[in-house]
Amino acid sequence: MNQWQNFTKGFIRQNPVLVLLLGFCPTIGVSTSVVNGLGMGLAATFVLVMSNIVISIVKDFIPDQVRIPSYIVVIAAFVTMVELLMAGFAPALHAQLGIFLPLIVVNCIILGRAEAFASKNTVFSSIIDGLGMGLGFTLTLAVVGMIREGLGNGSLLGFKLFPGDGALVFILAPGGFLVIGYLIAVVNMIIKRQEK
Amino acid sequence: MSKTPSTFFNMVLTLFVVSFLSSAGLGWVYELTKDPIEEATRAKKAKAIEQVVPAFNNNPMEERRVIKSEGGELIFYPVRKDGTLVGTAVETFTDKGFGGRVKLMVGLLPNGSIQDIVVVEHKETPGLGDKMEAKKSGFTAQFKGKDPAQFKVMVKKDGGDVDAITAATISSRAFCDALNRAYQTYIKEEKP
Numbered sequence: 220m221n222q223w224q225n226f227t228k229g230f231i232r233q234n235p236v237l238v239l240l241l242g243f244c245p246t247i248g249v250s251t252s253v254v255n256g257l258g259m260g261l262a263a264t265f266v267l268v269m270s271n272i273v274i275s276i277v278k279d280f281i282p283d284q285v286r287i288p289s290y291i292v293v294i295a296a297f298v299t300m301v302e303l304l305m306a307g308f309a310p311a312l313h314a315q316l317g318i319f320l321p322l323i324v325v326n327c328i329i330l331g332r333a334e335a336f337a338s339k340n341t342v343f344s345s346i347i348d349g350l351g352m353g354l355g356f357t358l359t360l361a362v363v364g365m366i367r368e369g370l371g372n373g374s375l376l377g378f379k380l381f382p383g384d385g386a387l388v389f390i391l392a393p394g395g396f397l398v399i400g401y402l403i404a405v406v407n408m409i410i411k412r413q414e415k
Numbered sequence: 416m417s418k419t420p421s422t423f424f425n426m427v428l429t430l431f432v433v434s435f436l437s438s439a440g441l442g443w444v445y446e447l448t449k450d451p452i453e454e455a456t457r458a459k460k461a462k463a464i465e466q467v468v469p470a471f472n473n474n475p476m477e478e479r480r481v482i483k484s485e486g487g488e489l490i491f492y493p494v495r496k497d498g499t500l501v502g503t504a505v506e507t508f509t510d511k512g513f514g515g516r517v518k519l520m521v522g523l524l525p526n527g528s529i530q531d532i533v534v535v536e537h538k539e540t541p542g543l544g545d546k547m548e549a550k551k552s553g554f555t556a557q558f559k560g561k562d563p564a565q566f567k568v569m570v571k572k573d574g575g576d577v578d579a580i581t582a583a584t585i586s587s588r589a590f591c592d593a594l595n596r597a598y599q600t601y602i603k604e605e606k607p
Binding site for chain 1: 421
């Protein structure tokens with residue numbers, strides 16, 4: 220597998236949310252609008268790349284039985300750093316994302332990539348994997364956010380598309396599951412077509 | 416290079432080193448961001464005060480008074496123009512929010528009517544309760560210029576005059592609770 224395939228696999232073929240079905244909690248929680256989705260996705264991408272780098276460097280020093288706690292400590296440290304840096308230097312963005320940032324720690328995508336990829340591959344491949352997976356996650360959040368914001372609030376990126384409140388269910392969790400269910404079907408269809 | 420075996424000593428040592436380095440990194444970032452974060456919090460409060468009261472030229476931060484209230488404290492920021500009191504910004508709170516504590520900055524004029532309200536801090540549901548923020552809906556606009564002595568600050572469902580946010584009655588009630596707390600304390604403190 221070359222590095223280009225390694226990078227692009229996160230978008231469709233191994234999309235972390237729609238194919239690997241990881242990280243549903245932050246996905247449902249954050250994708251109520253496009254801006255939230257993008258901000259969360261980019262913050263998660265940063266943490267993913269940083270933790271992939273560190274874990275692929277130290278993978279040989281960490282005994283197997285304590286690898287999960289070690290990875291979680293590394294990931295939690297990076298998430299807290301991102302939160303502090305954002306609060307200090309980008310307070311507007313921090314106010315927007317405030318309650319979602321700490322959720323990145325429990326995002327299974329990051330631990331999943333640490334376990335399934337970074338602990339078995341070189342530093343460079345791990346960076347590419349982190350970038351691809353992170354951007355795939357960001358793209359998915361933005362698409363889900365676009366559909367939910369459009370149907371649930373009648374707006375896009377904060378601009379009103381049509382007057383009124385929209386269908387409230389799409390802002391709530393059940394609507395999130397509905398949208399993601401249909402997107403999974405679409406992605407499955409694309410993958411089947413490619414295989415033929 | 417072969418993998419480190421999972422002996423007791425190796426495991427303890429690895430966890431110690433990982434935690435030690437992580438906390439050292441965190442401590443460094445904390446020191447680095449401590450001042451900017453304090454600065455940002457202060458700027459946010461100053462901006463909230465400016466938004467809720469008429470134009471002023473004193474430093475309300477210096478004249479602030481802390482007043483104990485059930486379960487916490489309210490902060491009064493008196494604002495003056497050329498020495499005369501033109502209003503008071505009251506930092507108030509409630510613990511009845513759907514996601515816990517909600518903090519508001521309420522601007523009261525000397526006659527007790529509301530100039531404007533800004534939400535300082537909340538953890539309400541995104542897309543529902545967070546519509547209490549002025550930029551997300553017109554909920555706070557209905558309080559502008561009202562005097563809580565005539566305008567009953569309770570949602571209509573509870574017999575008051577406030578239009579609640581659709582599907583966020585708990586958040587709306589919490590907002591009213593914080594506002595009432597500010598008003599009652601203000602009346603007690605300023606007009607005994």
